[in-house]
Amino acid sequence: MIKAILIFNNHGKPRLIRFYQYFAEDMQQQIIRETFHLVSKRDDNVCNFLEGGSLIGGSDYKLIYRHYATLYFVFCVDSSESELGILDLIQKMYEKVCLSLQVFVETLDKCFENVCELDLIFHMDKVHYILQEVVMGGMVLETNMNEIVAQVELQNRMEKSEGGLSAAPARAVSAVKNMNLPEIPRNINIGDINIKVPSLSPF
Amino acid sequence: MALKIVKGSIDRMFDKNLQDLVRGIRNHKEDEAKYISTCIDEIKQELKQDNIAVKANAVCKLTYLQMLGYDVSWAAFNIVEVMSSSKFTYKVSCSHQPIRGERTVDAVLITTIINSVSLPLVTQDLSSPNQYDTGVALTGLSCFVTPDLARDLASDIMTLMSHTKPYIRKKAVLIMYKVFLKYPESLRPAFPRLKEKLEDPDPGVQSAAVNVICELARRNPKNYLSLAPLFFKLMTSSTNNWVLIKIIKLFGALTPLEPRLGKKLIEPLTNLIHRALDLLYGMVSKKNLMEIVKKLMLHVDKAEGTTYRDELLTKIIDICSQSNYQYITNFEWYISILVELTRLEGTRHGHLIASQMLDVAIRVKAIRVFAVAQMATLLDNGHLLTGNMQRNGICEVLYAAAWICGEFSEHLEDPMQTLEAMLRPKVATLPGHIQAVYVQNAAKLFATVLRKQEGTTDSLAAQETSQLLIDRLPLFVQSANLEVQERASCILQLVKYIQKLQQKEVEVAEEVTALFAGELNPVAPKAQKKVPVPDGLDLDAWINEPPSESESEDEKPKAIFTKEEPKHTRPRHTEVDEKELARRREARKQEQANNPFYIKTSPSSQKVYQDQPGVEHIPVVQIDLSVPLKVPGMPMSDQYLKLEEERRQKERSERKKKEKKKKREKHGRGRRADSGPESEEDITPAHHVDIVTEEMPENALPSDDDDKDPNDPHKALDIDLDKYV
Numbered sequence: 001m002i003k004a005i006l007i008f009n010n011h012g013k014p015r016l017i018r019f020y021q022y023f024a025e026d027m028q029q030q031i032i033r034e035t036f037h038l039v040s041k042r043d044d045n046v047c048n049f050l051e052g053g054s055l056i057g058g059s060d061y062k063l064i065y066r067h068y069a070t071l072y073f074v075f076c077v078d079s080s081e082s083e084l085g086i087l088d089l090i091q092k093m094y095e096k097v098c099l100s101l102q103v104f105v106e107t108l109d110k111c112f113e114n115v116c117e118l119d120l121i122f123h124m125d126k127v128h129y130i131l132q133e134v135v136m137g138g139m140v141l142e143t144n145m146n147e148i149v150a151q152v153e154l155q156n157r158m159e160k161s162e163g164g165l166s167a168a169p170a171r172a173v174s175a176v177k178n179m180n181l182p183e184i185p186r187n188i189n190i191g192d193i194n195i196k197v198p199s200l201s202p203f
Numbered sequence: 204m205a206l207k208i209v210k211g212s213i214d215r216m217f218d219k220n221l222q223d224l225v226r227g228i229r230n231h232k233e234d235e236a237k238y239i240s241t242c243i244d245e246i247k248q249e250l251k252q253d254n255i256a257v258k259a260n261a262v263c264k265l266t267y268l269q270m271l272g273y274d275v276s277w278a279a280f281n282i283v284e285v286m287s288s289s290k291f292t293y294k295v296s297c298s299h300q301p302i303r304g305e306r307t308v309d310a311v312l313i314t315t316i317i318n319s320v321s322l323p324l325v326t327q328d329l330s331s332p333n334q335y336d337t338g339v340a341l342t343g344l345s346c347f348v349t350p351d352l353a354r355d356l357a358s359d360i361m362t363l364m365s366h367t368k369p370y371i372r373k374k375a376v377l378i379m380y381k382v383f384l385k386y387p388e389s390l391r392p393a394f395p396r397l398k399e400k401l402e403d404p405d406p407g408v409q410s411a412a413v414n415v416i417c418e419l420a421r422r423n424p425k426n427y428l429s430l431a432p433l434f435f436k437l438m439t440s441s442t443n444n445w446v447l448i449k450i451i452k453l454f455g456a457l458t459p460l461e462p463r464l465g466k467k468l469i470e471p472l473t474n475l476i477h478r479a480l481d482l483l484y485g486m487v488s489k490k491n492l493m494e495i496v497k498k499l500m501l502h503v504d505k506a507e508g509t510t511y512r513d514e515l516l517t518k519i520i521d522i523c524s525q526s527n528y529q530y531i532t533n534f535e536w537y538i539s540i541l542v543e544l545t546r547l548e549g550t551r552h553g554h555l556i557a558s559q560m561l562d563v564a565i566r567v568k569a570i571r572v573f574a575v576a577q578m579a580t581l582l583d584n585g586h587l588l589t590g591n592m593q594r595n596g597i598c599e600v601l602y603a604a605a606w607i608c609g610e611f612s613e614h615l616e617d618p619m620q621t622l623e624a625m626l627r628p629k630v631a632t633l634p635g636h637i638q639a640v641y642v643q644n645a646a647k648l649f650a651t652v653l654r655k656q657e658g659t660t661d662s663l664a665a666q667e668t669s670q671l672l673i674d675r676l677p678l679f680v681q682s683a684n685l686e687v688q689e690r691a692s693c694i695l696q697l698v699k700y701i702q703k704l705q706q707k708e709v710e711v712a713e714e715v716t717a718l719f720a721g722e723l724n725p726v727a728p729k730a731q732k733k734v735p736v737p738d739g740l741d742l743d744a745w746i747n748e749p750p751s752e753s754e755s756e757d758e759k760p761k762a763i764f765t766k767e768e769p770k771h772t773r774p775r776h777t778e779v780d781e782k783e784l785a786r787r788r789e790a791r792k793q794e795q796a797n798n799p800f801y802i803k804t805s806p807s808s809q810k811v812y813q814d815q816p817g818v819e820h821i822p823v824v825q826i827d828l829s830v831p832l833k834v835p836g837m838p839m840s841d842q843y844l845k846l847e848e849e850r851r852q853k854e855r856s857e858r859k860k861k862e863k864k865k866k867r868e869k870h871g872r873g874r875r876a877d878s879g880p881e882s883e884e885d886i887t888p889a890h891h892v893d894i895v896t897e898e899m900p901e902n903a904l905p906s907d908d909d910d911k912d913p914n915d916p917h918k919a920l921d922i923d924l925d926k927y928v
Contacts, residue, residue, distance in 0.1 A: 137345035
């Protein structure tokens with residue numbers, strides 16, 4: 001059983017966390033800190049499997065991690081999972097996450113050549129999406145990545161079709177935000193209607 | 204009223220969504236806490252709105268904040284509310300929110316809320332025609348399922364396990380595990396269904412079922428023993444690696460309870476292990492060879508079945524010797540590995556180890572000194588190995604040991620001792636072919652010993668040596684094995700002759716050494732084929748006249764007894780004979796000159812030995828070999844690993860220093876030189892390895908055509924297709 005999936009960067013800041021066992025927030029943060037501590041000390045050419053640490057699940061757990069550029073992908077599993085299998089899963093998941101983030105990001109008319117940590121930060125919900133299709137309730141749901149991608153695509157399409165008209169303003173707004181507007185008038189006066197524009201914090 | 208709504212929606216346009224939140228936080232690095240509290244206030248505002256989209260957005264942001272460590276349990280109700288929305292989009296955003304309260308008051312409140320609110324919602328979703336709604340509901344459920352929820356929803360989820368869509372079935376099966384945890388009574392009714400899922404046509408559903416049952420069984424193995432046959436069938440038929448892994452782990456938990464299971468498992472497990480071992484063959488490299496072999500040796504020690512051990516042994520040797528020992532950097536280490544392998548009991552691959560020892564000792568000149576020392580120790584302790592008498596048993600190693608000591612006797616530290624070890628009476632209990640080698644190599648050793656002893660002015664020692672041989676050899680002369688007999692009697696006569704010469708104070712060492720002069724090099728497998736046909740020899744010509752038809756049919760029986768026939772044919776024979784004989788003689792001489800293993804006849808090859816059972820030489824102590832023996836003098840191969848590590852470290856640091864120096868000279872400032880992982884070419888072997896290449900006859904033409912079968916149909920297909928494109 002998978003106890004937790006953690007993605008954090010080289011400084012220990014969490015980028016995506018998913019616990020399959022209940023922990024209070026401060027426990028969660030402590031676990032993240034401890035895991036980062038254990039994993040960041042490791043050299044790049046040593047084994048990807050770690051034992052030790054006592055916070056999650058007592059003694060029966062190990063950490064399986066992979067380090068990609070600035071991100072650490074860590075799975076905390078117990079002894080019922082195969083280390084190599086999980087390692088393989090991490091690899092496949094990473095590839096698919098990168099791919100889908102790239103696709104997603106391209107649809108917003110931005111061009112990114114490589115998916116970087118920033119994309120993960122800003123589109124955390126997308127990554128959650130994908131993760132949900134891979135692991136559910138602590139157990140591996142699907143290992144065939146093509147299946148997963150297909151499911152995610154379908155759900156994406158559903159979302160878009162549901163969006164319809166009501167999502168139009170939201171989409172418009174995000175497009176606007178991505179533009180560089182020199183100035184927005186503070187008060188829009190259209191006859192009797194007085195709309196006060198709240199000050200936008202600099203993005 | 205309408206205006207209010209419009210105003211509201213325009214206001215909402217400027218709500219931050221998730222991206223904005225993240226961006227905002229990143230831009231407020233100094234006052235992050237303050238900024239976040241502002242954001243939380245905004246979120247609380249948003250949650251009070253009626254608009255579901257707004258609330259969903261707020262929940263999304265809450266997820267992010269929770270990741271940063273902020274407590275969001277106060278929003279539990281709102282999250283549930285959003286989940287109730289009919290829009291799929293919003294549901295997804297909160298399906299990964301674990302809703303729980305830490306404080307007891309909150310816990311009670313939230314649980315009640317969840318139970319009362321979620322139940323109808325989730326039920327509705329679960330029966331939704333849209334599979335994704337159901338899917339999302341199930342995922343969400345896995346996060347916040349409570350005992351009450353579990354009790355109420357168990358039957359619904361069980362129905363879902365037989366849904367038409369495999370996607371739903373998969374999720375339903377997995378969530379049953381959580382349901383079982385919260386509401387154990389649901390296990391009994393659900394179990395038959397779960398069992399059915401093990402044979403579901405969809406592989407995803409099947410692996411989900413395996414997953415769940417394995418998890419359950421790990422905690423309570425004895426309840427699941429009855430499923431063992433089913434799992435066994437799955438294991439042998441499944442190709443999905445995840446499923447296999449889970450099942451094997453499950454069997455690991457079950458086997459302690461049912462020993463018969465263990466026996467039955469041996470066969471498929473060994474197949475798997477074979478597959479893994481085969482993989483090893485391909486993945487070996489210079490760097491990791493020593494580590495891999497060390498691990499394998501550990502396995503060999505721990506292994507219980509002799510067949511498995513033998514497998515490992517063969518594998519180790521295969522890996523090490525592939526591609527002409529390409530991956531071995533330290534042959535001393537390899538020889539010590541081979542010697543360690545000799546301590547294995549009951550192996551059937553003694554000859555393999557023996558041939559490896561021979562191969563290495565012959566072809567790697569640099570290692571001969573070390574190898575000879577090891578072999579000498581082996582011979583000294585030969586009585587330990589003589590316990591195992593079967594053909595191809597470990598005593599084959601003595602064959603190699605004796606030959607190596609004899610052939611490279613000049614490297615021996617104490618040839619006299621080895622000579623004595625070779626001639627112990629216990630040797631006579633070894634298999635015949637080994638004894639023969641012993642005897643022959645004893646002779647070679649004798650030559651070396653004589654040379655050493657005659658160099659000094661101590662002629663008595665030399666005579667004593669001869670006497671020793673004369674004393675010991677008669678036991679071998681009486682051996683039942685023909686080869687041993689022949690060799691022993693030849694050598695015995697020779698020694699007797701030498702002794703006579705020695706008594707007349709004649710230097711014999713030189714001549715005796717000359718008997719064994721010359722290097723015996725390995726011969727290439729194609730060498731025989733490549734012997735060039737000498738000019739004038741026509742291999743297709745008849746050697747004898749073919750028998751004429753009439754003679755062969757009627758008068759064959761008479762031909763033996765009548766006198767005319769022999770007279771008739773003999774002159775023909777003699778004519779043919781003369782020329783052919785000459786040619787044949789030529790050919791034979793050439794062959795013999797090229798064949799290094801042809802023993803050239805020596806003038807006086809008679810040696811006589813006498814054997815005396817010396818009581819002091821027979822070891823009295825019988826050592827119980829169930830405990831692996833640490834024979835003094837035999838090196839442990841682990842020390843080579845350490846040596847190797849140290850050596851590579853040294854090389855690496857030296858190279859770093861050189862690079863640093865260069866870089867500093869170039870750039871004038873210190874830079875951290877990152878040498879990176881060593882490439883294969885950087886690893887210099889510990890010894891200079893001069894692998895002796897195989898011998899070929901003179902004027903041999905290099906050709907690869909010999910390998911191809913002349914009847915190969917594909918040869919006919921080898922046409923130039925460009926013409927037909």
